[in-house]
Amino acid sequence: MSRYNARVVEPKWQAAWEKAGTFTARRDPARPKYYVLEMFPYPSGRIHIGHVRNYTMGDVIARYKKANGFSVLHPMGWDAFGMPAENAAMDKGVHPGDWTYQNIADMRSQMKPLGFSIDWAREFATCDPEYYGQQQKLFLDMLDAGLVYRKNAVVNWDPVDMTVLANEQVIDGKGWRSNAEVERKELTQWFFKISDYSEELLEAIDTLKDWPEKVRLMQANWIGKSRGLEFGFRTLDAPEGFDTLDVYTTRPDTLLGASFAAISPDHPLAKALEVREDIATFNAECRKTGTSEEALEKAEKRGIDTGIRVVHPLDPNWELPVYIANFILMDYGTGAIFGCPAHDQRDLDFARKYGLPVIDVYQDMNAGKPVEAEAYVPPKTEPVRYVKLLAGDEIMTGNDAVDAAIDYCESKGIGTGVTKFRLRDWGISRQRYWGCPIPVVHCDACGVVPEKTENLPVTLPKDVTLDAPGNPLDRHPTWRDTECPSCGGPAKRETDTMDTFVDSSWYFARFTSPEAKTPTEADDVAYWMNVDQYIGGVEHAILHLLYSRFFARAMHKTGHLPREAIEPFNALFTQGMVTHETYATRSDTGRVIWHAPDEVTLSGDKAHLKDGSPVEIGPVIKMSKSKKNVIDPEDIIDQYGADTARWFVMSDSPPERDVEWTAAGAEAAWKHLQRVWRLADEIRQSADEASPDGGSEEALALKKATHRAIADVTQGIEGFAFNKSVAKLYELTNVLAKSKAPAAEKLETVNVLARLMQPLTPHLAEEIWHALGQATLISDADWPVADPALLVEDEITLPIQINGKRRAEISVAKDASRETIEALALADAAVQKVLDGADPKKIIVVPGRIINVVL
RNA sequence: GCGGGCGUGAUGGAAUGGUAGACAUACCAGACUUAAAAUCUGAGGGGCGUAUGCCCGUGUGGGUUCGAGUCCCACCGCCCGCACCA
Numbered sequence: 030m031s032r033y034n035a036r037v038v039e040p041k042w043q044a045a046w047e048k049a050g051t052f053t054a055r056r057d058p059a060r061p062k063y064y065v066l067e068m069f070p071y072p073s074g075r076i077h078i079g080h081v082r083n084y085t086m087g088d089v090i091a092r093y094k095k096a097n098g099f100s101v102l103h104p105m106g107w108d109a110f111g112m113p114a115e116n117a118a119m120d121k122g123v124h125p126g127d128w129t130y131q132n133i134a135d136m137r138s139q140m141k142p143l144g145f146s147i148d149w150a151r152e153f154a155t156c157d158p159e160y161y162g163q164q165q166k167l168f169l170d171m172l173d174a175g176l177v178y179r180k181n182a183v184v185n186w187d188p189v190d191m192t193v194l195a196n197e198q199v200i201d202g203k204g205w206r207s208n209a210e211v212e213r214k215e216l217t218q219w220f221f222k223i224s225d226y227s228e229e230l231l232e233a234i235d236t237l238k239d240w241p242e243k244v245r246l247m248q249a250n251w252i253g254k255s256r257g258l259e260f261g262f263r264t265l266d267a268p269e270g271f272d273t274l275d276v277y278t279t280r281p282d283t284l285l286g287a288s289f290a291a292i293s294p295d296h297p298l299a300k301a302l303e304v305r306e307d308i309a310t311f312n313a314e315c316r317k318t319g320t321s322e323e324a325l326e327k328a329e330k331r332g333i334d335t336g337i338r339v340v341h342p343l344d345p346n347w348e349l350p351v352y353i354a355n356f357i358l359m360d361y362g363t364g365a366i367f368g369c370p371a372h373d374q375r376d377l378d379f380a381r382k383y384g385l386p387v388i389d390v391y392q393d394m395n396a397g398k399p400v401e402a403e404a405y406v407p408p409k410t411e412p413v414r415y416v417k418l419l420a421g422d423e424i425m426t427g428n429d430a431v432d433a434a435i436d437y438c439e440s441k442g443i444g445t446g447v448t449k450f451r452l453r454d455w456g457i458s459r460q461r462y463w464g465c466p467i468p469v470v471h472c473d474a475c476g477v478v479p480e481k482t483e484n485l486p487v488t489l490p491k492d493v494t495l496d497a498p499g500n501p502l503d504r505h506p507t508w509r510d511t512e513c514p515s516c517g518g519p520a521k522r523e524t525d526t527m528d529t530f531v532d533s534s535w536y537f538a539r540f541t542s543p544e545a546k547t548p549t550e551a552d553d554v555a556y557w558m559n560v561d562q563y564i565g566g567v568e569h570a571i572l573h574l575l576y577s578r579f580f581a582r583a584m585h586k587t588g589h590l591p592r593e594a595i596e597p598f599n600a601l602f603t604q605g606m607v608t609h610e611t612y613a614t615r616s617d618t619g620r621v622i623w624h625a626p627d628e629v630t631l632s633g634d635k636a637h638l639k640d641g642s643p644v645e646i647g648p649v650i651k652m653s654k655s656k657k658n659v660i661d662p663e664d665i666i667d668q669y670g671a672d673t674a675r676w677f678v679m680s681d682s683p684p685e686r687d688v689e690w691t692a693a694g695a696e697a698a699w700k701h702l703q704r705v706w707r708l709a710d711e712i713r714q715s716a717d718e719a720s721p722d723g724g725s726e727e728a729l730a731l732k733k734a735t736h737r738a739i740a741d742v743t744q745g746i747e748g749f750a751f752n753k754s755v756a757k758l759y760e761l762t763n764v765l766a767k768s769k770a771p772a773a774e775k776l777e778t779v780n781v782l783a784r785l786m787q788p789l790t791p792h793l794a795e796e797i798w799h800a801l802g803q804a805t806l807i808s809d810a811d812w813p814v815a816d817p818a819l820l821v822e823d824e825i826t827l828p829i830q831i832n833g834k835r836r837a838e839i840s841v842a843k844d845a846s847r848e849t850i851e852a853l854a855l856a857d858a859a860v861q862k863v864l865d866g867a868d869p870k871k872i873i874v875v876p877g878r879i880i881n882v883v884l
Numbered sequence: 885g886c887g888g889g890c891g892u893g894a895u896g897g898a899a900u901g902g903u904a905g906a907c908a909u910a911c912c913a914g915a916c917u918u919a920a921a922a923u924c925u926g927a928g929g930g931g932c933g934u935a936u937g938c939c940c941g942u943g944u945g946g947g948u949u950c951g952a953g954u955c956c957c958a959c960c961g962c963c964c965g966c967a968c969c970a
Contacts, residue, residue, distance in 0.1 A: 071970050111970060184968070195968040243888055247965075250887050322966050326885040356885090360967090375885080452967090459968065529970070568964060570888080575967095605890095606964080681896045681908065687963070694896075697909060704923090752897070756907035763907095828903040833951045835903045873950050879902040883950050 033706035035670025035792065042795040043144055051808050052146040054102040056556045063099035064557050065091045066537055068565030068573075069106045072154070073113065074132035076139045079566075079607040079652055081662045082678040082688075085789075086604060086751065087564050088145045089679065092788035093746050095146065096812035102557050104540040105140070105147045107133050109156035111529045112195065114463045118495040125463040126491065129156055139663055143671045144791050146808070151543045155532035160539065161465040162486025163548040164531065168468060169479050170587035176222045179477070182456050183295065185320055186214035190498040193460045199319040213295075213316040218458035219467055219525065223579045227252055227450040230578055239600035241685075244570045251571050253451025255279045258435050259363065260444025262290060262339035265348065268301045274339055274351065277362035277449060281438060282430035283369040285417040286390035288380055290339050290367050291332060291352045295359035302335055308353065315355040322358070330379055331355050342443045343419075354379065360453050374404040391415045394424065455576065457528040462493055462501040464526030472513035472520040481514045487522070500524055533573055534580035537563075537597055538590060549589045558594040567603035567685075574601070602749050605687040607652050612644045669699040672790035676702060679789055680755040701759070702793055705786070708766055709779045709797045716772040731770040732819060734761060735778045739815040742785045751789075758786060776801070781813045829854050830881040831863050839880075847874050854880045 046052060056062075067087035070080055084105075091103040107129075114125035121128075133154055141149075153160050171177050185194040189207035193216075198205045223230075231252045234245045258281035261273035274290060292299050294315035303309040311333040318328050332354040341347035349367070356375060357366060370380035370387040377400065380387055389399050391413040407413055409427030421433030435446035458467070466487045468480040480487055490508040493501035502508060502524040513520040535548070541557040542550035565573075581597040584590040590597075612624040629637070629644055637643050665674045677698040682688035738761035745754030765778050780801060787794035787807050798807035822843060827850065829837040837859035841850055851874050854860060860882055871883040 073970090108970070112968090113970085193968075196966095197969040199968095247888050251966085253887095320968080323885080326966085328885090330885095455967080457968095461968090528968070530967095533970085566964090566970095567889080568970085571965060572967065573970090608963080683897075686890075686897090688896080694909060700922090701908090707923095753907085756898075759907055826903090830902080830951070833902095833949095838903075871950060873902090875902060879951085881902080881950050 033703055033793065033796065035672060038796050039142065039144060039671055039792040042792045043141070045795070045806065046144075046146075046808060049806065051806060052101075052103065052148050053150065054104070054148045054557075055100060056553070057100040060098060060100040062102065062557060063091075063094040063562075064102045064541075064560045065094065065562045066104065066540070066560045066564070068563070068569060069108050069533070069536060070136065071111060071113070072107045072109055072129055072132040072136055074135055075661060076136050076663075077607070077652055078662045078678065080140075081143065081674055082607060082684075083564060083566070083604060084140070084143070084145055085675045085678055086602070086684055086749075087562075088147075088675075089746060089751060089788040090562055090564075091146045092791065092808065093812065095808070096784070096787070096810060098811075101146070102540070103145075103147050104151040104543075105145075105149065106152055106536055106540065106543075107136075107154040107156075108529065108533050108536075109133065109154040110161075110464045110526075110532055112461070112463070115461060115495055118463075122496075124491070124493075125495070126156065126489075129154070129463075139666075142666055143675065146791075151540055153539070153543050155465075155529075155536065156463070158486045158488050159544075160536075161532070162488075163539070163545075164465050164527070164535070165468040165480070165485050165487060166482060167535065167548050167584065167587065167589065168527070168531075169482065169485075170589070171221065171583050172469075172479055174583070174587050176225065176583050176586070178220055178222065179217055180220060181215045182218045182220075183213045183215055183320055184218075184460075186212045187498075188212055192498040196319060196321045199321075199324075202317055202319060202324070210317050211319060213318075213320060216458070216460075218456050219527075221455040221457055221579070221583070223455045223576070224450065224452055226579055226582055227254070227452050229582070230452075230575065231450075233578070233596060236596060237598075237601070240598075241601065241603055244567070244574065244601060244603060247570050248575055251452065251575065254448060255451070256431065256435070256446065256448050257281065257362075258438055258444045259447045260342055260438065262342065262349075262367075264351070265338045265340065267298065267337045271298050271301065274298065274365055275363045276365045276367055277447070278367060280369065280372065280427070280431065281434035281444070282415075282419055282421075282427065283372050283390045284341075284343060284367070284434065284438075285419055286369040286371050286388040287341060287349055287367040288370055288386045288388060289350050289352055289383075290365065291354040291357050291379075292366075293357040293359040293364040294353055294355060296353075296357075296364045298335075298337075298365075299353045302337075302353075308333060308335065311353060315353075318355065325356065325358065328355055330375060330382070332379060332383060334383070342438075350385070352379075352383070361451060362449060370404065371400040372404055372406055374406065377404040388417065390417045391430075455528075455530075455579070457531055458525040459528055460500045460503075460524075461526055462489065462495065464529060465532060466502070467523045467525050467527055469523045470511055470513055470520045471523065472516060472518060474518055475513055475515040475520075478513055478515045478520070484514070502526070530572060530576050531580075534576045535584060537577070538581075538584065538594070547589075548584070551591075554590055554594060558590065558597065560598045562600045562602065563598040564602045564604060566606055568606065570603060574598070602684070604684050605682070608687050609652050614638070614642060614644055665695050669695060670792070672702055672793045673699040676755070676790050679751040681752055683752050684749055701762075702790060704766075705762055705782070706793060706797065708762065709783070709800065712765075712772065712775045712779050713800055716776045727768060727770040728774040731764065731768045731774050731778055734764045734768075735781050736815045736819040738785065739781060739813045740820055743812070743815070746788065755789070758782070758789075761785075783807060784810055784813050825877065827854075827877075828879055829857060829860060830879060831860065832884055833881060836860070836863070843877070845876075847876060850874050850876065850880060854882065 065087050067083050091101050095101045109129050114129050117123060117128045118125045185199050187194050187204035187207050187209055189209035190204060194204055194211060199211050202211055204211055231249060231254055234249055237245060257277055257279040259277045261275050264271055264274050294312040299312055303312055318324050332352040335351045335353060337351040338348040339351055341349060368376040370377040371389045387400055394412060394414050397414055412424055412426050414424050419434050420437035421430055438444045439446060466489060468487045470478045470480055472478050490505055493505060495501055509521045511520055511522050537560050538549050538554060542553040577597055581590055582595045585592060585595050612629045614622050624644060662674055677695050738757050741757040742754045745751060761782060768775060783794045783797040791808060794807045824840050825843050826838050826840050828835050837857050839853050839857055841853060851872055869882045869884055873881040
């Protein structure tokens with residue numbers, strides 16, 4: 030008996046696939062196409078188990094579709110721009126480009142042994158000038174189409190390092206390197222007009238039938254369409270030019286419950302008032318909060334009375350104070366609100382803190398009572414009783430009241446009903462080196478001028494230093510100097526680079542013709558787009574997927590994608606994350622230092638480093654390089670081979686759920702694959718000896734089990750329930766091992782088993798296929814088809830419940846009538862005993878399922 | 885804070901509103917072996933009982949239903965996202 034040696038077998042078949050071009054994607058008009066894509070990785074340098082899980086899922090789909098006759102595109106690339114390369118450059122003195130390409134080489138060499146059915150000829154990295162040059166072309170086309178503009182926006186500013194910080198680099202309001210208090214600073218930034226598509230991006234969510242409902246919900250909430258009233262308060266004692274204060278509200282029905290107005294510290298009026306020292310101080314304090322919405326919302330709610338008052342639009346004698354408040358966002362609405370404490374918890378907290386009145390507008394229909402500690406905020410769909418009625422009926426839902434209030438205010442000329450979206454335009458400027466240069470030039474004479482297409486790509490200079498903070502492109506002695514594409518005079522290049530989300534917003538289209546001299550090639554996108562199945566982490570549910578949907582529309586508008594491709598991902602699967610405990614110690618200055626699992630020794634529920642110092646065991650969170658809680662899959666591959674790693678990550682955990690990595694189980698996977706090989710080998714040998722054993726009854730039983738397995742494994746793959754497919758493969762193996770069927774029948778089952786396992790463990794499947802004497806590759810073999818006639822059972826077992834508890838079971842013919850089943854159930858001894866001669870109140874018979882006798 | 889999700893044996897997890905715990909891991913017992921490993925066989929949610937069996941069990945508390953892990957409401961815990969992390 031030959032032993033299965035993955036170390037020898039796996040490279041052999043990988044070489045065979047490469048030689049035969051088995052996974053080369055070809056445009057084949059005779060076959061339907063299938064484009065399967067997993068979100069491409071950031072080249073951190075090491076693949077981790079999350080990658081293995083992600084790409085194995087895609088590979089199972091790709092191989093399964095190929096076996097079903099599709100022409101499959103399954104590419105791979107690298108999301109290669111971004112901060113970690115600059116951090117590595119600063120920490121280790123390497124060039125970001127060298128670091129990145131070395132990481133790519135390392136990761137490719139770790140990925141290839143996994144035997145994925147990837148067309149490696151299409152590989153590219155977003156930091157290749159050939160890629161980002163085409164991205165610059167897209168940028169210029171979008172600029173031309175009016176989808177790009179400049180405006181001021183705030184960034185996190187580190188006053189010590191004199192550099193812009195990402196939100197991730199702001200920790201508790203302080204810079205991660207300098208530990209200095211972060212400030213907000215305004216810069217002129219480039220923006221994509223995603224808001225032009227707010228309505229369309231929202232409505233088209235309905236067409237994304239094969240996306241998870243939760244992602245569609247999150248996107249809809251993110252876009253955040255709301256209907257409300259915009260109106261101007263007349264101001265008293267305000268600085269010149271601020272005669273009115275425009276506010277937006279989604280609850281105009283609560284206008285009679287207003288007790289104050291509040292503006293953002295970034296509101297123009299707030300800035301105009303900074304001549305007052307207390308207000309200047311207050312605003313400066315507010316600006317120390319980071320720019321993230323989370324930081325703003327979590328900050329303690331604070332305000333300052335400006336002394337300005339506004340006149341209530343419905344009563345000229347009613348004056349409200351105007352506060353500057355740190356929880357008002359300048360980015361949403363007009364940056365100013367009116368506060369209605371009775372029906373908004375935040376407003377109520379604010380009113381209690383500053384001694385402002387609380388005026389009830391509506392109350393519960395039944396148990397109406399004035400608001401005290403808790404604001405009364407029922408759903409807008411619930412009818413309530415209005416005690417301060419602006420318009421409409423006394424009893425109505427919030428939604429009806431809002432409509433009535435808007436109509437009323439419009440008729441009185443107080444304001445206008447407007448639709449607003451929460452979605453903001455996409456700021457893409459980054460003051461960083463390692464990104465795609467924004468291809469424009471600043472000319473003293475001509476202003477901002479787009480670079481000429483023939484001068485693309487605008488490449489990054491290699492000779493930069495990252496030992497000082499800030500953008501090296503800014504400091505570079507010559508790179509900035511250029512001539513104006515318009516007047517030919519001396520000019521300066523834009524030194525901002527693009528957000529790395531831009532890179533990942535169209536790479537899927539580029540894979541269809543990665544070497545084209547234009548961003549896309551019409552024939553190729555027409556054949557390959559859309560992505561039929563997109564697979565990636567749920568953490569990308571909003572930003573990446575929304576930006577890609579916008580980009581597809583922008584690319585259609587600029588002629589780079591057909592109309593049919595404006596929703597680029599037909600089906601989406603969001604896999605769960607691979608999580609792991611985190612391990613941390615603290616430096617002398619109190620800074621958190623993270624430790625990798627292999628640096629930590631666990632004993633019971635305690636952990637310590639090799640030097641014995643105690644380690645805090647942190648929460649189980651997604652594996653990330655920054656928290657160091659990553660597991661290296663290479664160990665498993667080295668020890669057991671790729672098939673074991675693939676089998677292991679696909680078994681047990683349902684793919685959409687998070688899985689906490691534990692080392693136990695890899696060996697079990699390996700044992701099982703050894704068992705399959707041994708079994709196949711034994712059966713092949715016994716078939717050679719042609720020993721006639723078993724009878725036709727066993728043959729039929731095995732045949733049925735085999736076809737049952739075909740149906741179940743297929744269903745598992747189709748439904749992204751790979752763990753269930755694996756369980757069914759275990760079952761079939763167990764049945765086969767115990768079967769007394771004739772060798773020929775067993776051999777047939779081995780043939781099917783190999784083909785069913787091929788997407789999961791392709792190398793083992795090839796080896797068995799070869800041993801069975803097949804001259805072809807199993808990777809080219811057809812998917813087995815279940816015979817429906819073999820899937821039905823003649824006799825089925827039905828459980829009998831008495832009052833909903835299972836008490837007995839009976840065996841009936843599969844097509845037995847309701848009456849027959851009922852009679853059989855009533856005749857059952859257990860039922861007879863409980864009935865004790867009486868008639869049951871009710872009998873529920875669900876044919877093929879269950880019988881419930883109700884007493 | 886806001887938006888979204890998840891919660892089932894010791895463990896990973898099965899279960900179109902219809903027999904809770906498929907399949908697997910770990911543990912235990914047995915076979916083989918001088919022995920161990922490997923392999924094979926078997927038992928097992930908890931409680932009571934010799935047993936037929938009975939009671940209790942899907943984070944907690946309510947509800948809908950002939951029937952709830954599944955649907956609804958409230959709560960608890962954990963996870964993801966929050967626009968400059970990728």
